[in-house]
Amino acid sequence: MTPGKELLFLALGGSGEIGMNVNLYGTQGKWLMVDCGITFGDANYPGVDVILPDLQFIEERLDDLLGIVLTHGHEDHIGALPYLAADLGVPLYATPFTAGLIRGKLEEEGVEDRVRLNVVKDEEPFDIGPFTVRYVPLAHSIPEGNAVLIETPYGKIMHTGDWKLDDSPSLGGASTAEELTAIGDQGVLALVCDSTNVFNPEASGSEGEVRKGLDEVIGAATGRVLVTTFASNAARLQTLGEVAVDTGRQLCVAGRSLDRILRVAKQTGYLRDFPETIDFDTAMSLPPGRVMIVATGGQGEPRAALSRIAEGQHQIKLGKGDTVLFSSRQIPGNEIAIGRIMNILAGQGVDLVTDRQAFIHVSGHPGRPELAEMYKWIRPQILLPVHGEVRHMHEQARFGRSLGIPAAIEQVNGDIIRLAPGKPHKVGEAHAGRLVLDGDVILPADGTTINERRRVALYGQISVAVALDKNGRLFGKPQIRVQGVPVEEDRDKFIAEAADAAAEAVRAGKSGGEALREALRLAVRRTATRFTGKKPVVDVLVIEA
Secondary structure (H helix, E strand, O other), X not given: OOOOOOEEEEEEEOEOEOOOOEEEEEEOOEEEEEEEOOEEOOOOOOOOOEEEEOOHHHHOOHHHEEEXXXXXXXXXXXXXXXXXXXXXXXXXXXXXXXXXXXXXXXHHHOOHHHOOEEEOXXXXXXXXXXXXXXXXXXXXXXXXXXXXXXXXXOEEEEEOOOOEOOOOOOOOOOOOHHHHXXXXXXXXXXXXXXXXXXXXXXXXXXXXXXXHHHHXXXXXXXXXXXXXXXXXXXXXHHHHHHHHHHOXXXXXXXXXXXXXXXXXXXXXOOOOOOOOEEOHXXXXXXXXXXXXXXEOOOOOOOOOHHXXXXXXXXXXXXXXXXXXXXXXXXXXXXXXXXXXHHHHHHHOOOEEEOOOOOOOOOOOOOOHHHHHHHHHHHOOOEEEEXXXXXXXXXXXXXXXXXXOOOEEOOOOOOEEEEEEOOXXXXXXXXXXXXXXXXXXXXXXXXXHHHHHHHHHHHHOXXXXXXXXXXXOOXXXXXXXXXXXXXXXXXXXXXXXXXHHXXXXXXXXXXXXXXXXXXXXXXXXXXXHHHHHOOXXXXXXXXXXX
């Protein structure tokens, strides 16, 4: 679909899920992308850490794509750029801190020379084809969180990105109520709005209040204290630096992503008063009550610093009398991984504190009171919820209508929505799938490789090899190898019977080729099903003289 004299919206990620945000706006034959993020793997994707959006729709229309505007530097908004931006071949637009994070990612992938990164240093409007774009600062848990005000021939779009209201942010500033009201006074066609925290009846809270809670908990601790938070939450890093000074503790940072955030933040004018950090050896040599460690891994990531510390594979050691604070929320789906780390630490006598026990975290996303305020200031004709599961977006649409917004559009990834002219409605569907980054290779999330891996994970795998002489008769005994098939105590018996079944399949007179391979596969699988009730993947090798 090529947009004509109209204004279209299409999400290729982030609508119907939390993470992997990719949004397209189309008018007068051209498309503009806002954000290009990732989400993270789970048990449905064995061996995969990173999931990317499938941009097939816009890749088939690259001549019509003008650029990518990035709202802020979180992974679910910029994380796909190192893998996809070079092939898209369009310029990127970002404010300085976000651009610094993107530049580091492009350099790590060796594609920095193939991607044009435009740094937008002020809030002045800039033109991208038929779109006029202006950054509108909003509070979030990372420096330079921004909404994007997009002016089109058919009206203005206020695309919020991730945001919250905070009267005392620890980093950077945000637009005032008066400034946001002025935007609403000019007329806004559609508010495209973060839905993540719509079920929270309270405001998300101020970062300034978190400092008080952390001071209280850490001030009362006697042993070593480790605080884990999202590396990208630079506002929380600023707070933790202040808490370290407040409580008389030396600060140690554990995690490459934390080091990167600190470096980019300082380069772009943030965290200038962050206390000097100490190395791991110094941290372990100081009296326990004088050390505070900030570490990655609060979501249970197996290779992050906290996991390695818990498992005794790090220079930092924790034990009885030490305290670990989880200064972040649990991302849905990570509960089991987080619980595993917590149980290991608790078994070592470490005290655990989460936001359920103390006020040590606030969300970076708007609760219902904040959404209501934004609606009051912007006064859009249309509310289009994004950045949430279906239940979040449905609830925000209902909430917005209840507060007087004339129209609220519910959509999911792949729905093409005409916002103007006329009444907003769905006009078509586009492919909106997932890709996985598997090692260094990008693959379809539901393609052959991942589906094969799922089957092996679920059912196990058996290899059978037979050799035939020049007359097609069995030469020697069939060889059987088993992986992941539940035949623990009967393994030898099972292998013997599977080999006999394979030999019988050869003697049954199949002439060779695919017919023989299929007979062997079925014979061995039937044996496995008889032993285990499962139908494992069976691979067959026939060697013919």
